[in-house]
Amino acid sequence: MSEVLLKGKAAKTASFMMVGISTEEKNEALGKIADQLLVDQEYILEENQKDLEAGRKNGLSESVLDRIMLNEKRILDMAEAIRLLIDLKDPIGETLETIHKDNGLLIRQNRVPLGVIGMIYEARPNVTIDAATLTLKTGNAVILRGSSSARFSNEALVQSIHKALEISKVPVDAVQLIEDTSRETAKELFHLKEYLDVLIPRGGKNLIDTVVREATVPVLETGAGNCHVFIDESADYQMAESIVINGKTQRPSVCNAIETILIEEKWFAQHGKDLIDTLNDHGVEIYGDSVVSSVFGTAKLATEEDWYTEYLALSVSIKVVKSVEEAINHINKYGTNHSEAIITASEDRANKFLNKVDAAAVYHNASTRFTDGSEFGYGAEIGISTQKLHARGPMGLNALTSSKFFVYGTGQIR
Amino acid sequence: MSEVLLKGKAAKTASFMMVGISTEEKNEALGKIADQLLVDQEYILEENQKDLEAGRKNGLSESVLDRIMLNEKRILDMAEAIRLLIDLKDPIGETLETIHKDNGLLIRQNRVPLGVIGMIYEARPNVTIDAATLTLKTGNAVILRGSSSARFSNEALVQSIHKALEISKVPVDAVQLIEDTSRETAKELFHLKEYLDVLIPRGGKNLIDTVVREATVPVLETGAGNCHVFIDESADYQMAESIVINGKTQRPSVCNAIETILIEEKWFAQHGKDLIDTLNDHGVEIYGDSVVSSVFGTAKLATEEDWYTEYLALSVSIKVVKSVEEAINHINKYGTNHSEAIITASEDRANKFLNKVDAAAVYHNASTRFTDGSEFGYGAEIGISTQKLHARGPMGLNALTSSKFFVYGTGQIR
Numbered sequence: 001m002s003e004v005l006l007k008g009k010a011a012k013t014a015s016f017m018m019v020g021i022s023t024e025e026k027n028e029a030l031g032k033i034a035d036q037l038l039v040d041q042e043y044i045l046e047e048n049q050k051d052l053e054a055g056r057k058n059g060l061s062e063s064v065l066d067r068i069m070l071n072e073k074r075i076l077d078m079a080e081a082i083r084l085l086i087d088l089k090d091p092i093g094e095t096l097e098t099i100h101k102d103n104g105l106l107i108r109q110n111r112v113p114l115g116v117i118g119m120i121y122e123a124r125p126n127v128t129i130d131a132a133t134l135t136l137k138t139g140n141a142v143i144l145r146g147s148s149s150a151r152f153s154n155e156a157l158v159q160s161i162h163k164a165l166e167i168s169k170v171p172v173d174a175v176q177l178i179e180d181t182s183r184e185t186a187k188e189l190f191h192l193k194e195y196l197d198v199l200i201p202r203g204g205k206n207l208i209d210t211v212v213r214e215a216t217v218p219v220l221e222t223g224a225g226n227c228h229v230f231i232d233e234s235a236d237y238q239m240a241e242s243i244v245i246n247g248k249t250q251r252p253s254v255c256n257a258i259e260t261i262l263i264e265e266k267w268f269a270q271h272g273k274d275l276i277d278t279l280n281d282h283g284v285e286i287y288g289d290s291v292v293s294s295v296f297g298t299a300k301l302a303t304e305e306d307w308y309t310e311y312l313a314l315s316v317s318i319k320v321v322k323s324v325e326e327a328i329n330h331i332n333k334y335g336t337n338h339s340e341a342i343i344t345a346s347e348d349r350a351n352k353f354l355n356k357v358d359a360a361a362v363y364h365n366a367s368t369r370f371t372d373g374s375e376f377g378y379g380a381e382i383g384i385s386t387q388k389l390h391a392r393g394p395m396g397l398n399a400l401t402s403s404k405f406f407v408y409g410t411g412q413i414r
Numbered sequence: 415m416s417e418v419l420l421k422g423k424a425a426k427t428a429s430f431m432m433v434g435i436s437t438e439e440k441n442e443a444l445g446k447i448a449d450q451l452l453v454d455q456e457y458i459l460e461e462n463q464k465d466l467e468a469g470r471k472n473g474l475s476e477s478v479l480d481r482i483m484l485n486e487k488r489i490l491d492m493a494e495a496i497r498l499l500i501d502l503k504d505p506i507g508e509t510l511e512t513i514h515k516d517n518g519l520l521i522r523q524n525r526v527p528l529g530v531i532g533m534i535y536e537a538r539p540n541v542t543i544d545a546a547t548l549t550l551k552t553g554n555a556v557i558l559r560g561s562s563s564a565r566f567s568n569e570a571l572v573q574s575i576h577k578a579l580e581i582s583k584v585p586v587d588a589v590q591l592i593e594d595t596s597r598e599t600a601k602e603l604f605h606l607k608e609y610l611d612v613l614i615p616r617g618g619k620n621l622i623d624t625v626v627r628e629a630t631v632p633v634l635e636t637g638a639g640n641c642h643v644f645i646d647e648s649a650d651y652q653m654a655e656s657i658v659i660n661g662k663t664q665r666p667s668v669c670n671a672i673e674t675i676l677i678e679e680k681w682f683a684q685h686g687k688d689l690i691d692t693l694n695d696h697g698v699e700i701y702g703d704s705v706v707s708s709v710f711g712t713a714k715l716a717t718e719e720d721w722y723t724e725y726l727a728l729s730v731s732i733k734v735v736k737s738v739e740e741a742i743n744h745i746n747k748y749g750t751n752h753s754e755a756i757i758t759a760s761e762d763r764a765n766k767f768l769n770k771v772d773a774a775a776v777y778h779n780a781s782t783r784f785t786d787g788s789e790f791g792y793g794a795e796i797g798i799s800t801q802k803l804h805a806r807g808p809m810g811l812n813a814l815t816s817s818k819f820f821v822y823g824t825g826q827i828r
Contacts (some may be wrong), residue, residue: 016746019769086601099791105780107790114802115772168432197802216627218803239825242590246827341828353819355433356528366519366823375828376819378522388528388611388816390804402802405790406768409780414659414789 007176008195014173015141017270029168034082036164047156064268109355113139122203125153148181157251190215222383223334225255225338230327233264339368360393418602421590422609428587429555437504438558445584448496450578461570527553529611539567552814562595604629636797639669639752644741646758647678699729753782774807
């Protein structure tokens with residue numbers, strides 16, 4: 001039996017055992033994991049060094065190496081995040097609906113764990129801890145399949161988790177790491193319907209597209225963010241500038257950063273120069289439509305491809321539009337259904353935009369950067385869903401649960 | 415451009431127009447559809463005759479022909495179902511969560527339509543009306559892909575729908591029928607990610623398995639029901655008999671019928687003969703394990719395959735087990751996560767069973783036949799989900815919705 005099949009089977013068995021584990025027992029296990037990470041810190045950092053050395057040898061970029069890199073501060077942050085997770089309400093067991101039937105049947109719809117969750121992810125070893133602890137809190141078992149570039153770090157982290165679980169009520173098999181990081185094990189996971197209830201890919205567009213295309217296991221798509229801000233003719237200049245600069249420059253590498261600015265033509269005639277100068281001052285490279293690029297020498301001409309592009313860098317596309325309708329159509333064509341903002345003093349146009357733009361989160365007069373589990377007050381986030389089924393937008397603990405109907409009778413038949 | 419692409423594109427455009435349509439306008443359109451079906455009754459029945467004649471020529475079984483068959487009563491039932499649907503609460507616009515942030519941001523999570531729903535289904539023309547009206551009520555557009563065996567009926571029904579929509583506020587393109595019923599159009603729909611937000615297959619196991627395996631569009635799996643009843647040692651005989659007979663014989667062709675009976679050995683020794691005699695009296699064919707088949711001459715020996723089989727007929731498998739644990743393990747191995755029942759006087763064993771059995775609906779002392787949208791009080795049902803994501807169990811109108819975060823600010827940035 002292959003590693004994936006063996007561990008899949010063990011995880012399924014563990015997930016059935018998890019049904020009997022109480023909130024207190026889960027929280028106790030989480031506390032032990034936090035402790036163990038600190039105890040094992042030295043070993044984890046040694047193993048992380050091996051990944052970094054291999055990465056340098058393989059010519060990984062500094063930004064990728066930074067994502068792989070662990071240090072004392074980052075391990076402390078992991079432990080802190082686990083302590084915050086312990087304080088969050090356990091969603092399992094919550095009654096979502098109670099139905100009393102005339103025939104005396106009592107029907108209760110309760111929240112239950114999903115079962116076994118498969119995580120396929122890239123680089124960042126902190127996803128290993130996030131995924132293992134969020135799934136544990138929600139009574140699930142998890143199969144982790146990280147990338148080869150972080151394999152030593154991931155193995156060390158899961159070793160610490162296992163040490164902690166051994167002295168807890170949670171079965172050790174509830175957290176499984178696939179050590180073989182070849183493409184074959186990912187492919188096996190795509191089709192492990194017998195043991196996996198859901199697959200969550202975290203990483204770049206290529207990884208996510210591959211999982212969505214190939215997997216027969218249901219997928220929770222955590223997606224790309226080609227986010228737009230539309231500046232309406234009635235927009236206050238200061239507000240527009242501050243939202244654009246925040247959305248584009250505060251953290252350009254994240255999915256809720258702004259990638260395209262759509263500007264109403266009258267506003268552009270009046271304020272375009274000021275906004276573009278400010279963007280230039282912040283080191284933002286501009287890809288403009290024919291109007292923008294012909295008027296401003298610092299702007300390159302945007303290609304069709306640019307409107308689709310999530311730069312994840314200090315670059316932005318700018319298009320001048322005639323109306324809120326044109327802005328809505330542009331976003332619904334080129335966007336990725338993540339986060340979209342309108343800046344306007346008009347309630348009417350704001351409502352039209354918010355209702356007609358198809359995205360997980362739509363903003364009136366605020367930065368798209370707020371689309372985030374902790375900003376929304378969820379305390380923990382497994383990713384941001386850009387699909388419409390099951391969960392949309394920032395996914396907290398509830399997104400890792402399913403429901404089940406409990407029906408209590410006294411012999412009722414139909 | 416292919417038929418599927420053209421209609422997919424038109425449905426997407428219509429789904430954006432649906433955002434502006436009020437509950438009253440949707441209900442008015444539904445009323446007009448109900449009226450038009452009655453006006454067009456004669457033509458619909460003529461077209462249905464063509465399907466029935468072709469079906470007879472192609473040697474379809476009487477039970478399949480019955481599923482295709484329409485008559486005045488069945489068309490009246492369709493119209494009545496639409497009138498009941500009009501009275502149901504419109505879920506669109508409902509606020510699921512309101513978050514007030516310290517920085518003044520107001521975040522509202524509202525229910526919104528899914529967008530465009532693809533339905534791939536077999537035989538029954540009433541699915542055409544169900545799917546079109548449920549998706550319309552929830553503000554979605556729909557692409558219908560029925561089977562060739564009901565193509566004349568489906569085209570006639572959709573013609574009536576279009577006539578009704580033409581004199582309503584709902585765009586005609588919100589309901590699209592794919593007229594080419596070749597395998598190619600189904601395959602195109604599997605991958606129509608640009609225009610389809612979800613695919614719902616309704617039909618036999620083969621159809622559903624194919625869609626789940628091949629589709630890259632997210633699927634809502636409405637599934638097979640290999641349902642079990644476990645009779646514990648403390649079960650009252652009369653209750654057990656009545657639930658077994660009801661679950662097996664009241665309507666054997668449906669997914670919530672009982673397919674396997676698990677019996678605790680002491681109960682079997684005392685009551686096995688009576689139960690099996692009663693099953694025989696009801697014309698039920700029995701596939702028993704080695705104990706059952708060696709004691710009772712009327713029982714055939716069950717093969718491994720039998721434990722996996724959804725007979726959908728007057729057949730049942732029977733196994734004698736030592737404990738509730740053995741029953742739970744059997745169900746979690748062979749079941750399809752649909753509906754599972756325990757009959758017992760022991761609260762402890764009931765709770766163990768209900769918690770540990772992995773199914774959409776679990777029953778204590780009641781028939782599995784209650785797993786049904788109208789029995790649960792949902793008024794309308796698009797299918798019964800056996801998957802864990804998005805919706806589990808009977809799916810009412812809410813299952814055809816997604817959610818969206820509306821964020822209202824006054825210039826907030828991070």
